[in-house]
Amino acid sequence: MQKQENKKDYQVQFTLSKIVNLMFSTTYDPKTGKGDVIANVSIINKHDLNRVLEIFKTAMMSGLTVSPFIKILHEGESIGDLTIKEGKIGLATMCSITIDGILLKRGILVNPKFGGLVQIEEGSPVRFTDVLTYASTSIDPLEALMSQEITSVTQMISTGSGKILANLREVPIAARYDIDHVLSDIMDAGLSGILEVGEPNRKILDVPIERDHLGIVVIGGTNPMAIVREHGIPIETNAMSTIVDITEMSDIKDINL
Amino acid sequence: MQKQENKKDYQVQFTLSKIVNLMFSTTYDPKTGKGDVIANVSIINKHDLNRVLEIFKTAMMSGLTVSPFIKILHEGESIGDLTIKEGKIGLATMCSITIDGILLKRGILVNPKFGGLVQIEEGSPVRFTDVLTYASTSIDPLEALMSQEITSVTQMISTGSGKILANLREVPIAARYDIDHVLSDIMDAGLSGILEVGEPNRKILDVPIERDHLGIVVIGGTNPMAIVREHGIPIETNAMSTIVDITEMSDIKDINL
Incomplete structure (x- = not known):
């Protein structure tokens, strides 16, 4: 385990090099509404789900994020390298670097x-x-x-x-x-x-x-997570962590709390 | 209050510009052992003092910091812009940028x-x-x-x-x-x-x-604070926050827990 981690850490990776790779992987076309976007993945405790979704909804409806789209991941489900552990929930939301990916693809x-x-x-x-x-x-x-x-x-x-x-x-x-x-x-x-x-x-x-x-x-796509933190609710955010097909996401206003 | 904060924030100050000013203010001469050094100031809860000092002592004796010197600040005492609030303790320790100040002064x-x-x-x-x-x-x-x-x-x-x-x-x-x-x-x-x-x-x-x-x-002068955090003890660290006369500090090995 330790050895594997060492390998990964062999060279310092600056955020920019991660960003340009994710931008290249962005295939979302705003004209068709289809394709892959860059996602932030937040991990919360299962019992906080309703409170957190309520906060996310308020933030997203106030325009304090890039998009109202969200994908809820339950125990055992995976996204990118991440698998949701027992007692946890994953929330994939759009990362603002998606905008850079769209500009690049144009x-x-x-x-x-x-x-x-x-x-x-x-x-x-x-x-x-x-x-x-x-x-x-x-x-x-x-x-x-x-x-x-x-x-x-x-x-x-x-x-x-x-x-x-x-x-x-x-x-x-x-x-x-x-x-x-x-x-x-x-x-x-x-x-x-x-x-x-x-x-x-x-x-x-x-x-x-x-x-x-x-x-x-x-x-920043991470403003809703900042509000959750400001409320003292535990949340662990992996910004720019992976790409996700936008058709797997739902508009938060269609999610019943 | 809000207005005052706005004024201070008027322009983004990069860490480097703060550093070069503090380096200039460093007057500590390792030959005489006298002068001002750059300090990190950490704020902890009063009731955690003994546990935190124990951790600091271990870290400093293991060489995991710049120096064994520390100044303990009690309620109402001030250092730089900071005044210690009720129920809190301040711990001023040497910041590693002091080394840069010493090199500059040579x-x-x-x-x-x-x-x-x-x-x-x-x-x-x-x-x-x-x-x-x-x-x-x-x-x-x-x-x-x-x-x-x-x-x-x-x-x-x-x-x-x-x-x-x-x-x-x-x-x-x-x-x-x-x-x-x-x-x-x-x-x-x-x-x-x-x-x-x-x-x-x-x-x-x-x-x-x-x-x-x-x-x-x-x-980094902040390794002892990292250990305190790793132990789950609340600590708020202001790195590179002020300068302090080294004669006001004591060697941690002389402090009785």
Whole structure:
């Protein structure tokens, strides 16, 4: 067991290299509504299921995530490398890097930059207050930020102000009009996570952008998990853990609690 | 309250910029044993004090930290911006970035690169398995890693194998002989955290180094806190939080439990 783990750990894998592989594996087409998306998988205790689904529903209906789609995994069921243990439930939800996969498959060279916290004031995103770049960390930025207990997603839902998880990618200015089309297709398909699209060569949410690029900020798919943590309910989140066929997922509004 | 916080958060501060300011403030001279060092401040519950000190003592005597020096802060006492609340105890210990401050004050251009996890096998450091660079994260890498529950410092003490917190800095090859002198002064002063000094232009613990530089790996000052967490005792660590006069600290072996 220990030996096997050593093998896997032989070289440090930065988050970015994991992301680009998952982006390549994304086949979801917002026009047909079919294909594979990137999923975050959260593990909770079975007896917390109803409370957690209630929180997820509120977060997803408030647009505090990429999509309302969810797959519930019961004891013994598997997803990716993960098998759900006794007494546990797995919740697969869409990861915001799916948006990068969709852009890539439309031929747009998208560069995922970082995960961070965005301060929202009276419903409007103001600035990034914390940042971890994908190219220089081997642990997932949003998992790291979530565990620092500096999010205030619950407060954001109730008051309109707070700090939520979000991430930034840069796209070249040449792809500007294509981006508008793809993003509008994404929204037509019921995905809701686009928080802000920047102007070319302009800062976005107080963060500078590379020359001849523009920034796109997407809401982190892990905000519902941050709320669950903020409520003191145990949840273990594996962000960007695997791909899943979207037809295996259901809209959370169709799930009866 | 909220407004004040907003002001502080106005721009993202990367860990590296915090580090270089603290390095400049380091006045500790290993030859005289006097001056200010950089401190991590941990907050624990008062009733856990004896258990925590016992763990700290074991960790420090095993060399799993930068120094055996500690300052205990009681209710109402302050350090830096922090005041200890009722029912709590503060523990100020030496941060490994103190080593970088000492090197800088000897005129060596030291470049703190990242915090990470080092796999130890049968007492020998083998490789970095996880890494977060200071230049690209606004939360402290060792705090982030500690909260991911992927350390196994307790196991390392009992079996000689496990994953501990450590960090890497690069120094220019021209300073090679000076480094030897400074590091030997540091060890003479009773600081114990130097885990590995690399060869110029060679990888260190499986991590590449910039050309004409060599790498120095120092044990994270936060390993004792990781053990406390691994034991399930609540502890909140503020890494690199302030500077403290070393004469206000005591050697943990002189503290009676």
